[in-house]
Amino acid sequence: MMESTFWDLLPRPIIGLAPMDGVGDHAFRHIQKKYGVPMLIYTEFTAADRLEIGDHALLKDFFYDESQRPIVAQVFGHIPDFFRRMAVMLCQLGFDGIDINMGCPAPNIAQRGAGAGLIRTPVLAQEIVRAARAGVREWQEGARLRDDRGAPPHLVAQVEEFEAKLPAAYRQPRAIPVSVKTRIGFDEPVVDAWIPRLLESEPAAIALHGRTLRQGYSGTADWDAIARAAELARQAGVPLLGNGDARSLEDAQQRAADYRLDGVLIGRASYGNPFVFQPGGAEVALAGDPYRLLHIAVEHAQLHAATLSRDRPQRFLGMRKHLGWYARNLPGASGLRRDLVLTSSAEEVEALVTAYLAYRAGWEGTGARPRPAMRQPAQSHG
Ligand SMILES: Cc1cc2nc3c(=O)[nH]c(=O)nc-3n(C[C@H](O)[C@H](O)[C@H](O)COP(=O)(O)O)c2cc1C
Structure with missing residues (x-):
């Protein structure tokens, strides 16, 4: 029998904090969880090749504390093997889930075929999901970052130091789910073509921002497209979270109900508002x-x-x-x-x-x- 993960265990609707590069660091996540209590938290995205490069600051983005669980580490890139190696490290760091970014519209990322660029290369997108899952399996079978000959010793030491402080339950082999966060299309909405291809790789969940890459953050999110994707995901038994423009807990809950979703992620409405996940929001708090x-x-x-x-x-x-x-x-x-x-x-x-x-x-x-x-x-x- 498949081991259940937080994706199965969290009550519905899951109202979580969206990943936000340059915003969602350890301190911000801690404050959000302390005052507003999002049910799920993502880290900012981190480049999968930073392990290869041996980046000294890599662990800064992946730093978290126990209060932030369940916490999902997000990674972006376009080379499957980097995701496999990164997955071993993220499991060792005790994350509850690994998420692959297939939604970033930044030209320096999407034009290299990473982020939302992967919407145009569904076969590569599938390979990446599978590679990350292979890394999780390797970790379950005993692989550690120190076995990775490309991993710099200083990083191995930092990871092992972090791991040693984790509660015992998070140092045991667990099924760490691999999910995807994406957009509804590249130039145009292509939910009916894109989401089934993504589902073939059996992600543990999908978070979907209701804009195309071309839209960036302009206009409004297309929640009808999100609802259509949720229908496809439901048929495959995969939870889907909608995202885009939710302003408050109540707004997110309403959207989850209206569009038949497993949950909703809130991003920008959390800026300077640690009460966005509380009933009544800042007004009450x-x-x-x-x-x-x-x-x-x-x-x-x-x-x-x-x-x-x-x-x-x-x-x-x-x-x-x-x-x-x-x-x-x-x-x-x-x-x-x-x-x-x-x-x-x-x-x-x-x-x-x-x-x-x-x-x-x-x-x-x-x-x-x-x-x-x-x-x-x-x-x-x-
Ligand atoms: C400053 C900023 C940074 C973001 N960084 C990420 C990221 O690292 N990974 C990701 O998947 N999405 C990222 N996003 C997109 C958000 O997760 C979310 O999809 C988007 O902001 C729409 O949700 P909202 O209207 O609730 O903000 C970022 C958005 C913003 C505004």
Whole structure:
């Protein structure tokens, strides 16, 4: 009998956090899971050839903590064997699933035949799914990254260090499912041609963004095309998650019901909104404390500083956009926002937020207008 995986066990509809390169790093995922509780989380995509290259920073994208389960690692590329090798490593890192990106529209990726480029080469797409599954099988049979002669020793050491800290259950051989995230077409919607070809490779699940590559992120997602794909997937017994423009938990649940889907992924609506997966969203969560998001911004920045940017402070710059998003709807916060997106450390963020809250408290207490928040660089750079 086939071992069940989280795809079988999660209640329906599965409302999860979409993979987002440059956004969905460890710190962001941790905060989303802590405050909003998406039922499923994907990492940002990572190039399958980074193992071959021996990229020192590879594990940064795959860093996660136990709170984020079930967590799926996403990989992109166009060379099947790289996916097999990567799959061994991802199993060893304790991921609950491996996802193959067949939806990225970026020219430098799609034009090389990876991402959404694979929609045009369904045979290669199938080979990639099978290669990733072969890597999972090899891991189940005892293969480890150290057996891969192309894997650089520093990476093997990092992976083994991470693996040693995993709970025992995740160090045992398990059936790690291989899924695919894709779009409805390249130039035009081609669900009836593309989805059956994809299904032939028996992915554990499909997440489908209702736009073509050519659309990029413009226009609106075509949920009728998603519904058609779901019908095809249902006949094959494969769960399908719809994606594109869902604004809230309720909106996602409604779309799952209307289009008969196993679930929906939410992406951009989670920017600066750790409550998007909660009933009522930010409106309910912030009702008692309109400044709660700023405390979360500080927590997020501190987590980033303690993990992702601990050894490389310049990585903290990746935090800036999140800070801008957290502060975007606050009253009288244009100065704060301007300053937050220039910060370089968690201490600096905390100082700015403390100053802003003090001004607000003074203003709300006395009726006086607050002075604009000021940068405090000397204090924060230490
Ligand atoms: C900044 C950004 C980065 C993204 N990175 C990825 C990625 O790494 N992998 C992927 O499959 N999709 C990626 N996507 C696409 C999203 O997962 C999602 O399909 C798309 O944003 C539509 O969903 P939404 O309307 O809920 O945002 C990205 C989207 C954005 C906006």
